[in-house]
Amino acid sequence: MDEVPAEPTPETSREPQSGREQSGLRRFLRRLASSRAELEAEDLQKSSGEEGAIPIAVCPERKRxxxxxxxxxxxxxxxxxxxxxxxxxxxxxxxxxxxWLGRRRIAGIEPGRRLRAEGLVSLQDGRKVIFNPKYDLRGTS
Known part of the structure; x- marks a missing residue:
């Protein structure tokens, strides 16, 4: 008996997407479902990594x-x-x-400003702190 091939269904007739298309779609759907705060946090983490910085969450205490x-x-x-x-x-x-100890004001240090800072991380009252950091001002966010 000859078998008749099954008619293609939408699931079987579709060609598999390339990895690039899948990741692009996944990224689009994630950005669509994320809140604005989550998207800003993701963008900040990405740009911080590009500047050679490490995430604040993993900064070791008593280390530069x-x-x-x-x-x-x-x-x-x-x-x-x-x-x-x-x-x-x-x-x-x-x-x-x-x-910054002994300072009342520093030109360019203002809310919304992007900044790269380096120094010794310490813990004070349960919060991470850097005293008198070396810093580079970046563009505004």
Missing amino acids: ACVAGTLRTVTLRPRGGAPALEAELYDGSDVINLI
Whole structure:
């Protein structure tokens, strides 16, 4: 008896997509379903990595580290009677406080500014901190 080939169904007649098309579709669907905050965090992590920085979330305590991200807040907070400029840097993975002792203001250090900073990471009151970091200003976010 001769077998009659089955008619192609949409599942069997479709050619397999290339890996590039699948990853592009996957990326598009993920971006479509993600919140704006998640997308910004992803973009920050990607750009931080391109600048040679490590994610703040994995910065080891009591080791020098290079971090990059966007300044969220900048405040003047006295420490021991002396001025201290404190900035919160966010890279999409976590937050680190950058503190410049003896400074009231630094030109270019303002909320929304992209920055790359390097220094000794310490823990103070459960938060990651770098005192008097070496820094490079980048474009605004």
